[in-house]
Amino acid sequence: MPEKARALAKKDFLAHLTRKQLLELEACVRCGACFDACVVQEATGDRNISPPAKIASYRRFVDTVHGLRAKLLGRRKPAEEDVAHFLGALYACTTCGACGEVCEVGIDTQRLWWAMRRELVGMGYPAPGTLPKLLENARRHHSIFASPLELRYRIWLPPEVRPAARAELCYFEGCGVAWEAPAMAEAAVRLLSAAKIEFTLLEASRAWCCGWPLAVAGMWELQQELVENNISALEEKGITTLAVSCPCCLQQIREVWRSYGKLPFEVLHITQIIAEAVEDGRLRFTKARKERVTYHDPCQLTRGFRGPRVYEEPRTVIQHLPGVELLELERQGRLTKCCGAGGGIRGARPEVALEIGKLFLRDAARTGAETLLMNCPACYAMYVARRLPEPWGREWRAFESPVKCNDVLQYAAGFL
Ligand code: SF4
Ligand code: SF4
Incomplete structure (x- = not known):
């Protein structure tokens, strides 16, 4: 750990968390409702890196430095190995926000993971991997x-x-x-x-x-x-x-x-x-091709921002492609699964991204589609270009799937 991380400062663990987020640390009831929404949980089954485990660890850090324990026993910095374990969990996450969509008590988990990362990096703990x-x-x-x-x-x-x-x-x-x-x-x-x-x-x-x-x-x-x-x-x-x-x-x-x-x-x-x-007819697709496709809603088009979700529009484009049939993935819209390319996980924990990718292609194949259409450069890099840091990249490129992958507008441009 860098020297800066070892010195305890007054606002450590609190500088970038809002009051609401401090309440959210207390609000998690460890119900586990978020487990089924989480692709990392699906790929690893490791409850030590699950949303409630991350929240509990962070709450302990805050308590150790600022809480009753600190008042009774004096402020102590958390053990380096506990922080290292927590960082491993915090970055084994795509920050896709699916856990927050299903959270029983309405915790905005995506913002919470962002704030925790900002806090730890600000304290001098470098973000992991590349x-x-x-x-x-x-x-x-x-x-x-x-x-x-x-x-x-x-x-x-x-x-x-x-x-x-x-x-x-x-x-x-x-x-x-x-x-x-x-x-x-x-x-x-x-x-x-x-x-x-x-x-x-x-x-x-x-x-x-x-x-x-x-x-x-x-x-x-x-x-x-x-x-x-x-x-x-x-x-x-x-x-x-x-x-x-x-x-x-x-x-x-x-x-x-x-x-x-x-x-x-x-x-x-x-x-x-x-x-x-x-x-409105300004754009017409003139070519036809008989093909079954499925469409993956990128996490950041369907959750995590104010304003309307971008759900219907990509489907409207697909439905106007002559001969193309759209088959839906089991999880879509605000409950869409993360494809495993987001939140820096490819750089921080590529081995987890790889396992998520394999499961996601399995999901796409189950729809009966021949082509999986995506709408995000991270998805594109992972699924069309098949990019992951080595040696995981080699294994990923060798992984076979009956489903071809493409960007939705690149696919549509083929019908002009
Ligand atoms: S943000 Fe996504 S990957 Fe991270 S814990 Fe929540 S559901 Fe899992
Ligand atoms: S659904 Fe919400 S309250 Fe339940 S364990 Fe997950 S984060 Fe905690």
């Missing part, structure tokens, strides 16, 4: 990837698609899409162009990371800089609507950017704009 590299990259490149932002549009913007210098709509693909799932952005702008919807892009070097991957990993040091740059770059464009491809960007903008002030534009997911164009 996660600290994301912050290093962001310090240098304003993106979590080790590539200069200037390259982004050269990777995915097709030469025949011409964004306007200024328009009411700005498309923001996000760095996860640009570097891990560029085909998602290419499909999005091809569909916008086919529907004759004028859009603009931010200058490549001004479109910084939205901040979500760092926030979710507990690394908040660059948040203000990233958010303020993006808001001012978008303000200068004079747009009225921002369309994003990444569900995590959507959650981050609706929840975190808004906390920095009122946004002078509305934010939508790109499938909301494409679905509207499909419904």
Whole structure:
């Protein structure tokens, strides 16, 4: 542990938890209703890393440093091995929020895991695995990837698609899409162009990371800089609507950017704009293909933010594809299962992500679908590009499934 983590400071374990969250620590009744919702529990069966176990551990830390025990026995720092065990549990989690959706007493678990991570990182305990590299990259490149932002549009913007210098709509693909799932952005702008919807892009070097991957990993040091740059770059464009491809960007903008002030534009997911164009006839799919597909609701489109959930619109697009039949997964909408790619778990605990992935492909195969359609760059990186840190990546790429995987708009663009 770093030296900073060993010194006990006045606000340790409390600095980033709200009063509501302190109450939530006391509210967990250990009923276990969240076990069945949790993909980590399904993949590992390890109750020591379950939501109630994490809440109980954290409550003990608070009590040891600030509670009755501290008053009677004096403030003591928790044992290093207890903190290390807790960190292992806290990051063996996709922060998907499914546990909070079913929690018997209404604990907003997703926000609680975020706050705990922020607290521990702030106290000097580094986020595990490859996660600290994301912050290093962001310090240098304003993106979590080790590539200069200037390259982004050269990777995915097709030469025949011409964004306007200024328009009411700005498309923001996000760095996860640009570097891990560029085909998602290419499909999005091809569909916008086919529907004759004028859009603009931010200058490549001004479109910084939205901040979500760092926030979710507990690394908040660059948040203000990233958010303020993006808001001012978008303000200068004079747009009225921002369309994003990444569900995590959507959650981050609706929840975190808004906390920095009122946004002078509305934010939508790109499938909301494409679905509207499909419904009012501006976008028509002319090719046909007989195929059974299923659709996975990304966690951050169906829970964890204010405003309407993005549930119907991707299905509207799929239902307009000639010859395509949509079969539903058992868990969908606000109860959707996490695919195992979120919350930094691929970097922190890739062995857990791998097991979740195998189970998820099994679920998709059970629907009888030939293709699993996804709508998130993290899902895309894990299921279409089959990316996991090595050696788990090798095992993941070798894992066979009868179901092909694709992005929903990339799939739809094949019907133009
Ligand atoms: S946020 Fe998701 S992965 Fe984490 S404990 Fe809750 S259900 Fe499990
Ligand atoms: S459902 Fe809520 S109250 Fe019950 S164990 Fe899970 S977190 Fe605790």
